Amino acid sequence: EPEVTQTPSHQVTQMGQEVILRCVPISNHLYFYWYRQILGQKVEFLVSFYNNEISEKSEIFDDQFSVERPDGSNFTLKIRSTKLEDSAMYFCASTMTGNGYTFGSGTRLTVV
Amino acid sequence: GENVEQHPSTLSVQEGDSAVIKCTYSDSASNYFPWYKQELGKRPQLIIDIRSNVGEKKDQRIAVTLNKTAKHFSLHITETQPEDSAVYFCAASINAGNMLTFGGGTRLMVKP
Numbered sequence: 746e747p748e749v750t751q752t753p754s755h756q757v758t759q760m761g762q763e764v765i766l767r768c769v770p771i772s773n774h775l776y777f778y779w780y781r782q783i784l785g786q787k788v789e790f791l792v793s794f795y796n797n798e799i800s801e802k803s804e805i806f807d808d809q810f811s812v813e814r815p816d817g818s819n820f821t822l823k824i825r826s827t828k829l830e831d832s833a834m835y836f837c838a839s840t841m842t843g844n845g846y847t848f849g850s851g852t853r854l855t856v857v
Numbered sequence: 858g859e860n861v862e863q864h865p866s867t868l869s870v871q872e873g874d875s876a877v878i879k880c881t882y883s884d885s886a887s888n889y890f891p892w893y894k895q896e897l898g899k900r901p902q903l904i905i906d907i908r909s910n911v912g913e914k915k916d917q918r919i920a921v922t923l924n925k926t927a928k929h930f931s932l933h934i935t936e937t938q939p940e941d942s943a944v945y946f947c948a949a950s951i952n953a954g955n956m957l958t959f960g961g962g963t964r965l966m967v968k969p
Contacts, residue, residue, distance in 0.1 A: 790957060
């Protein structure tokens, strides 16, 4: 069964540093997403991406965040200057039109 | 925006019993309602979904019901097994490709 792949699985970074989280969505999917989950809490929407542009974003997705699809396979989330409260599990997801999401295995980001 | 409430937050049942998890949503424009199962430290996995043109959907031991007038939907698991133990999240969105708003999650514990 096709999978959404995320790297790294765990990233530790100093406060104020930039991080890039990487995702390889399922190859024939058209919609891509980033969600985050703070430990023990619910999954929260960050951003959706379709046709090479952001289609929706939440209040969490402020100017510190950006997404990019640099080539035909990768989908990245960049956090420019990390804060302690950015510590969370970040999930990438993808879907074809009209179907449910497939989530990746997540990147645990720890900001120290 | 959409708000999804989920109850109960924890649920403990004996193996073989049924489990019911309930969610309410606020946005009458929502039309797509998936349920995700998340095992500890793992990705959310879609287990069943329902669209607003359907009142009930069943897949083996799992069923979901939707009452669009009352804006609530429920997950029913029959003949529970220890491997059903996990956190279950409901979610809502306008369409299957749009952003999902998740409920707070239900930790289901099935005692052997």
